[in-house]
Amino acid sequence: MQTELTPPNGASAEPAIRTHGLTRRFGDLVAVDKIDLTVPRQRIFGFLGPNGSGKSTTIRMLCGLLLPSEGSAEVLGLDPSRDAEALRTRIGYMTQRFSLYEDLSVVENLRFLAQIHSMTRDRRKTRVDEQLARFDLAVRADQLAGTLSGGQKQRLALAAATLHEPELLFLDEPTSAVDPQSRRDFWETLFDLVDQGATILVSTHFMDEAERCHELAILDEGRLVASGEPQELMAAIDAAVIEIEAQRSREASKQLETLPYVQSVAQLGNRLHALVDSNLEEPAARLQHALAEAGLEARCRETTANLEDVFVAATRDRPEASP
Amino acid sequence: MKLSITRIGAIASKEFLHLRRDRLTGGMIAGIPIMMTLLFGFAINQDVRHLHAGLADLANTQASRALAADVVATQVVDIVEHRATAAELEELLVRGRISVGLVIPADFERRLAGSGRPIAQLLVDGGDPIVLGAARGLAGMPIPGAAASRSAEPFAVRAYFNPERRSSIHIVPGLCGVILTLTMTLFTSIAIVREREHGNLELLITTPVQTLELMVGKIVPYVLIGYLQVALVLTLGAVLFEVPFRGAVLDLVVGAGVFVAATLTLGLFISTVATTQFQAFQLTFVTFLPQMLLSGFMFPFDGMPRPAQILAEGFPLTHFVRIVRAIVLRGADLEQLRPEIWPLGVFFVIAMSLAMLRFRKRLD
Ligand SMILES: Nc1ncnc2c1ncn2[C@@H]1O[C@H](COP(=O)(O)OP(=O)(O)O)[C@@H](O)[C@H]1O
Ligand SMILES: [Mg+2]
Numbered sequence: 001m002q003t004e005l006t007p008p009n010g011a012s013a014e015p016a017i018r019t020h021g022l023t024r025r026f027g028d029l030v031a032v033d034k035i036d037l038t039v040p041r042q043r044i045f046g047f048l049g050p051n052g053s054g055k056s057t058t059i060r061m062l063c064g065l066l067l068p069s070e071g072s073a074e075v076l077g078l079d080p081s082r083d084a085e086a087l088r089t090r091i092g093y094m095t096q097r098f099s100l101y102e103d104l105s106v107v108e109n110l111r112f113l114a115q116i117h118s119m120t121r122d123r124r125k126t127r128v129d130e131q132l133a134r135f136d137l138a139v140r141a142d143q144l145a146g147t148l149s150g151g152q153k154q155r156l157a158l159a160a161a162t163l164h165e166p167e168l169l170f171l172d173e174p175t176s177a178v179d180p181q182s183r184r185d186f187w188e189t190l191f192d193l194v195d196q197g198a199t200i201l202v203s204t205h206f207m208d209e210a211e212r213c214h215e216l217a218i219l220d221e222g223r224l225v226a227s228g229e230p231q232e233l234m235a236a237i238d239a240a241v242i243e244i245e246a247q248r249s250r251e252a253s254k255q256l257e258t259l260p261y262v263q264s265v266a267q268l269g270n271r272l273h274a275l276v277d278s279n280l281e282e283p284a285a286r287l288q289h290a291l292a293e294a295g296l297e298a299r300c301r302e303t304t305a306n307l308e309d310v311f312v313a314a315t316r317d318r319p320e321a322s323p
Numbered sequence: 324m325k326l327s328i329t330r331i332g333a334i335a336s337k338e339f340l341h342l343r344r345d346r347l348t349g350g351m352i353a354g355i356p357i358m359m360t361l362l363f364g365f366a367i368n369q370d371v372r373h374l375h376a377g378l379a380d381l382a383n384t385q386a387s388r389a390l391a392a393d394v395v396a397t398q399v400v401d402i403v404e405h406r407a408t409a410a411e412l413e414e415l416l417v418r419g420r421i422s423v424g425l426v427i428p429a430d431f432e433r434r435l436a437g438s439g440r441p442i443a444q445l446l447v448d449g450g451d452p453i454v455l456g457a458a459r460g461l462a463g464m465p466i467p468g469a470a471a472s473r474s475a476e477p478f479a480v481r482a483y484f485n486p487e488r489r490s491s492i493h494i495v496p497g498l499c500g501v502i503l504t505l506t507m508t509l510f511t512s513i514a515i516v517r518e519r520e521h522g523n524l525e526l527l528i529t530t531p532v533q534t535l536e537l538m539v540g541k542i543v544p545y546v547l548i549g550y551l552q553v554a555l556v557l558t559l560g561a562v563l564f565e566v567p568f569r570g571a572v573l574d575l576v577v578g579a580g581v582f583v584a585a586t587l588t589l590g591l592f593i594s595t596v597a598t599t600q601f602q603a604f605q606l607t608f609v610t611f612l613p614q615m616l617l618s619g620f621m622f623p624f625d626g627m628p629r630p631a632q633i634l635a636e637g638f639p640l641t642h643f644v645r646i647v648r649a650i651v652l653r654g655a656d657l658e659q660l661r662p663e664i665w666p667l668g669v670f671f672v673i674a675m676s677l678a679m680l681r682f683r684k685r686l687d
Contacts, residue, residue, distance in 0.1 A: 063529055065686045084684065088531050099526035103344040104337070115333035116530045144344075160526075 021071035046213030047203035055203035092161035102146025151182035246298035334540025376400035382431035495560035511590030549583035570650035588674035595681035
């Protein structure tokens with residue numbers, strides 16, 4: 001193998017994506033608000049955020065499908081708003097909504113895309129066969145895409161997005177319509193792709209998926225509210241996490257929400273999970289005391305944050321909204 | 324980047340696959356030409372029988388009664404009304420009660436013996452080509468007992484409402500153009516909107532396909548389908564209605580090709596303007612109706628007011644109706660039709676440029 005064909009070593013290479021103050025407005029709505037991002041190569045980079053937080057809009061700007069209102073982006077060394085055509089041969093994009101042709105069969109869809117990517121006849125045949133085998137679609141090759149199940153559609157969409165072996169893959173909520181087993185298999189495939197040199201940017205609103213990413217950016221109302229490795233984010237959470245076991249958990253939850261230093265309370269089965277201001281001393285004891293005063297018996301103890309806590313802490317009301 | 328035949332081929336063969344799966348559209352390719360040719364074709368069928376007729380026999384002699392009986396014996400008309408004057412027949416004609424009126428003048432016997440003037444008068448609803456054709460047939464029938472030396476037509480035919488007496492054979496060749504205008508525009512007007520509505524466009528525009536490749540790939544399959552339709556209509560016309568084909572087939576292939584390309588790009592342009600398939604349908608009909616009405620297919624072009632004529636010169640159908648009639652009916656060649664071909668080329672270039680300008684490989 002020639003040396004220039006070997007994939008660049010992740011540590012030394014330029015980042016796959018870099019943005020500066022990337023902003024997109026639709027009328028008065030600021031869908032994406034001054035986002036600064038750096039996505040290193042050969043990583044799975046996650047976009048975590050609720051619906052409407054600007055994940056799809058950001059991905060579309062990075063693919064050159066939408067022009068930024070302000071700011072700039074550099075994707076694989078190119079500017080997506082000017083060099084979109086050059087970029088399109090090097091990226092793969094799996095849209096949030098299934099966007100292959102439902103009235104074409106699995107193999108017809110793949111053949112069509114192989115031809116659109118100007119592959120030679122032989123290459124088309126081998127790549128389509130490879131993808132059918134790899135994504136377990138060979139037995140469904142002649143089935144119309146519209147009649148596939150959610151998991152099969154998703155495999156077909158990923159097969160289509162990776163057909164031309166792109167360096168960078170954008171996956172917009174790829175697992176929303178998929179059962180847990182398919183989701184696990186899907187993530188195995190993603191790690192294989194990264195092993196082979198690809199970089200993946202994936203958006204999700206599932207915590208367990210976000211936790212699998214090498215790095216994560218949490219978006220809320222168009223803003224980047226936290227970013228880093230999942231472990232770092234959990235360690236750096238700006239709140240104490242208290243687990244509470246209470247007899248009457250609904251009442252306890254309501255009582256806790258009235259306390260000024262409690263940021264949020266979530267119920268997990270019989271237990272409650274409360275985020276408390278980090279400057280509070282002995283937070284577990286304070287909560288237990290407060291509940292006892294309200295006549296509620298409870299056991300409180302401090303615990304480590306999980307990603308959901310990070311997400312809740314990062315996306316709760318803006319600092320200027322609280323006293 | 325230069326145009327890639329491979330990518331154009333990819334788009335074109337994909338369109339064929341859609342057509343194969345879409346029974347309704349596939350059926351329309353043959354269904355619309357067959358249906359319209361039969362519908363319009365029977366309207367030009369000259370073998371008409373049992374038209375309602377009125378008689379005003381002012382002579383009321385044995386000979387005049389014999390003439391009326393002979394007219395009835397042709398089975399073309401049934402006399403359903405008897406009136407005393409021609410004016411009364413005219414009134415029935417206007418009301419639509421009858422479509423033919425036979426007036427036998429009081430001096431019928433003298434006319435029959437003499438040589439100069441027609442022996443009787445047929446009042447005809449000439450707005451209706453069936454009736455007009457039938458009346459012409461009646462006018463040519465031999466009159467018993469007439470002087471052999473007569474030079475004038477036995478009947479004077481007075482066509483009401485359509486003094487031009489347009490030949491109905493014009494209908495079938497022109498119909499090719501009308502059918503192509505309708506189906507070609509319709510098929511391509513939904514071509515891009517459909518991709519947008521189904522969410523395919525977001526994927527398609529993220530691939531390296533270029534706008535021109537996409538546009539060309541989308542019209543290529545329909546050019547072939549257009550030829551198929553022309554062949555179908557002219558064959559039906561020849562078999563069922565004895566429409567002649569006097570020109571060169573190759574000339575028609577060229578003329579129809581330019582026209583189909585122009586019409587398809589009009590559809591593409593609509594497809595870049597419309598945001599839903601329903602809007603695309605509406606816009607197609609908005610462009611179809613004036614073309615059908617003003618192209619000279621329905622009404623004689625020369626009879627239209629000047630502004631309508633100027634407008635109609637901008638329609639592809641106007642030029643194609645002239646091209647197809649000239650080639651099919653009068654055996655004209657392309658060299659003679661150059662003034663009709665180049666406007667179609669100009670239309671194609673303009674519509675294609677507008678479509679490409681409006682189509683962005685972006686979502687905003
Ligand atoms: N084409 C558009 N026109 C107007 N508003 C839009 C458009 N696309 C997205 N938005 C708005 O931008 C915001 C972000 O949307 P989106 O990026 O789709 O969020 P997410 O993918 O995180 O759910 C939403 O409020 C959405 O309504
Ligand atoms: Mg989205």
